[in-house]
Amino acid sequence: MGQLYDKTKKLSGNCRKPERPVKSKEGKVITNIEEQQNKWVEHSKELLNRPAPLNPPNIEAALTDLPINVGPPTIEEISMSIRKIKSGKAAVPDNIPSEALKADVVATARVLHILFNKIWDEEQVQTDWKEGLLVKIPKKGDLNKCNNYRGITLLSIPEKVFNRVLLNRMKDCVGSQLRDQQAGFRKDRSRTDQITTLRINVEQSTAKSCMKDRSQTRSK
Numbered sequence: 001m002g003q004l005y006d007k008t009k010k011l012s013g014n015c016r017k018p019e020r021p022v023k024s025k026e027g028k029v030i031t032n033i034e035e036q037q038n039k040w041v042e043h044s045k046e047l048l049n050r051p052a053p054l055n056p057p058n059i060e061a062a063l064t065d066l067p068i069n070v071g072p073p074t075i076e077e078i079s080m081s082i083r084k085i086k087s088g089k090a091a092v093p094d095n096i097p098s099e100a101l102k103a104d105v106v107a108t109a110r111v112l113h114i115l116f117n118k119i120w121d122e123e124q125v126q127t128d129w130k131e132g133l134l135v136k137i138p139k140k141g142d143l144n145k146c147n148n149y150r151g152i153t154l155l156s157i158p159e160k161v162f163n164r165v166l167l168n169r170m171k172d173c174v175g176s177q178l179r180d181q182q183a184g185f186r187k188d189r190s191r192t193d194q195i196t197t198l199r200i201n202v203e204q205s206t207a208k209s210c211m212k213d214r215s216q217t218r219s220k
Contacts, residue, residue: 023144043146044134066173073116073165079109081164085157092133092154101157116162129159 021029022039030036082105091097101108119125132153141148175186183189 020143022146029144040136040146044151047151066170066177068173069169072120073113073162075109075113077165077168078112078116078161079105081161081168082108082112084164085160089157090133090135090154091157093128093131094156094158096157098157101161112158112161115158116165119162125162126156126159129156 021031022036023029024039030039082101085098085101087098087102089098091100101112115126132155134151134153136149136151139148139150143149171187178186181194183191183194
């Protein structure tokens with residue numbers, strides 16, 4: 001049975017490496033599992049629970065309200081959002097995977113329509129939507145140090161459907177208000193493209209300056 005389990009694990013590619021012990025602030029390796037968990041809790045609180053800035057930015061209120069639909073979500077909006085949700089993502093904390101929602105989009109949209117309208121009327125989301133599973137992803141460097149991990153939060157899939165409904169309503173109205181130079185977090189735009197364009201312009205400008213200097217030197 002043990003050999004069968006090992007073979008199945010290798011074929012599935014689901015081979016998890018053992019947890020690496022982390023170090024305390026004093027540089028001591030923590031081997032106790034409970035102490036390691038406490039260390040990660042301490043690190044996460046220090047990283048995420050930061051005090052409010054002393055000088056908050058002075059953001060002026062918008063002069064006009066954007067024409068964003070604020071009515072209850074429709075079945076059509078929910079169906080569109082379900083189809084856009086990516087497959088193969090972790091189903092936490094409610095263990096409802098995106099594949100289950102996509103198995104019958106029509107039936108799922110009807111069920112979520114009741115839930116979303118209840119949330120809309122009561123202005124209160126589900127309790128499990130306020131929770132997330134924090135997963136640590138290793139970066140470069142000494143993996144015995146908590147700072148060399150990047151944390152991502154896994155959220156409920158139905159919650160993502162609800163959020164996408166809101167996003168679809170806002171993105172067109174908000175997008176029309178952004179500057180043409182704004183590239184980050186915009187569809188079909190990339191900051192990398194802007195950096196590349198700037199680099200090409202600088203190189204071309206430098207090349208023209210060199211050619212101009214050479215021509216002036218020859219004329220003398």
